[in-house]
Amino acid sequence: MKVSREQVAENRRRILAAAGRLFRARGFEAVTVSDVMTAAGLTHGGFYGYFGSKEDLIAAALADVLATASPMPRDLDRYAEAYLSAAHREDRAGGCPVAALGAETIRHSSKARAAMTDGLRRQIDRLSEGAGGADPETRRQSAIGSWATLVGAMVLARISDDAKLSDEVLAQARAWIGRQNGDEHNHP
Amino acid sequence: MKVSREQVAENRRRILAAAGRLFRARGFEAVTVSDVMTAAGLTHGGFYGYFGSKEDLIAAALADVLATASPMPRDLDRYAEAYLSAAHREDRAGGCPVAALGAETIRHSSKARAAMTDGLRRQIDRLSEGAGGADPETRRQSAIGSWATLVGAMVLARISDDAKLSDEVLAQARAWIGRQNGDEHNHP
DNA sequence: GTCTAAACATGACGACCGTCATGTGATTAA
DNA sequence: TTAATCACATGACGGTCGTCATGTTTAGAC
Numbered sequence: 001m002k003v004s005r006e007q008v009a010e011n012r013r014r015i016l017a018a019a020g021r022l023f024r025a026r027g028f029e030a031v032t033v034s035d036v037m038t039a040a041g042l043t044h045g046g047f048y049g050y051f052g053s054k055e056d057l058i059a060a061a062l063a064d065v066l067a068t069a070s071p072m073p074r075d076l077d078r079y080a081e082a083y084l085s086a087a088h089r090e091d092r093a094g095g096c097p098v099a100a101l102g103a104e105t106i107r108h109s110s111k112a113r114a115a116m117t118d119g120l121r122r123q124i125d126r127l128s129e130g131a132g133g134a135d136p137e138t139r140r141q142s143a144i145g146s147w148a149t150l151v152g153a154m155v156l157a158r159i160s161d162d163a164k165l166s167d168e169v170l171a172q173a174r175a176w177i178g179r180q181n182g183d184e185h186n187h188p
Numbered sequence: 189m190k191v192s193r194e195q196v197a198e199n200r201r202r203i204l205a206a207a208g209r210l211f212r213a214r215g216f217e218a219v220t221v222s223d224v225m226t227a228a229g230l231t232h233g234g235f236y237g238y239f240g241s242k243e244d245l246i247a248a249a250l251a252d253v254l255a256t257a258s259p260m261p262r263d264l265d266r267y268a269e270a271y272l273s274a275a276h277r278e279d280r281a282g283g284c285p286v287a288a289l290g291a292e293t294i295r296h297s298s299k300a301r302a303a304m305t306d307g308l309r310r311q312i313d314r315l316s317e318g319a320g321g322a323d324p325e326t327r328r329q330s331a332i333g334s335w336a337t338l339v340g341a342m343v344l345a346r347i348s349d350d351a352k353l354s355d356e357v358l359a360q361a362r363a364w365i366g367r368q369n370g371d372e373h374n375h376p
Numbered sequence: 377g378t379c380t381a382a383a384c385a386t387g388a389c390g391a392c393c394g395t396c397a398t399g400t401g402a403t404t405a406a
Numbered sequence: 407t408t409a410a411t412c413a414c415a416t417g418a419c420g421g422t423c424g425t426c427a428t429g430t431t432t433a434g435a436c
Binding site for chain 1: 214215218288289290291294298301302304308328332335336341346349350356360361365367
């Protein structure tokens, strides 16, 4: 049962996409190689024709998800509004890989960690462009501070089993970021 | 081989302490019941005299760690300085359980999640006391925004395999929080 | 059209984990 | 001092997971 070249390419894409979603939803360790292959429409045996090990898949899936980042809105406030939404909080499988898997990545391969670090660098650069202020160093500070706030607020909002508290965390974090940016413009 | 009443109490304390450290260091799933019992100086068989299941242990260990929070410094800036330190970044096993396990807790028992939510509520209250500003609602916003920034910055700093970038994340997040508090005092 | 190599399904393997049954020896209450 | 209880060690059980060997089928080259 050989398969066409295009089919192979699409299978690889499907495996990566399935792994990316499953890992974000359940974490690296709770997802089985068999789970990923089944979700990709295959059986577990073919896996090792695509990746050398589960650890390799983790690194590849992370790099894949991080490569296709969401488009950057005009400014940081718009980005925060979209990121800190209830829809994003509910959609772990399709949401930010840093908020879902950031804390777990440290314990895996150096390639997985390198992929995350690369994503962090690119995200800081992207957010710097959308930050207010003339001084590049100030914009970089806003980018790092805002990104930390966004990731942390999403983790906290997902922790809370009290919907009211969870909503408040999202709203207050949005306001907190807005307060920073607003202050920026008002400064001499 | 019975054991004295005090020994039982100390064993329980040792099991919880070992579980708290191991979970923070390796995550819930990578830690074995046997690992915890060995670290507590016992063998795996006695575990089910103390807890009904591993899931129960997770909830109890989380509640235990969250109950003994670090003392609140005078103001939010001092707290951020201590939290966003290189020492804390390195000490996963003894550090903040939210930064280490927050994202994973969602996938476990409702008791574990409730313990985390309770910890979040208490932390917001604690940080509100150290926040600047006269208006209680503004102080609460500073507490939530700062806490999100602290947790997120620690996650990001631990992700980076580039020490320079990791240090910068900690420093910029500290400055970002300080900018908020500083602005606060200067406002009319 | 034939041959070959490759992709995937099936199935099996060793290892490990959570859990529980049983035995044993010390503690505590009488 | 003795009897009954209880905490823990030992060991075993299903179940599951990552990985690999093998067989089967078909795409692609000649």
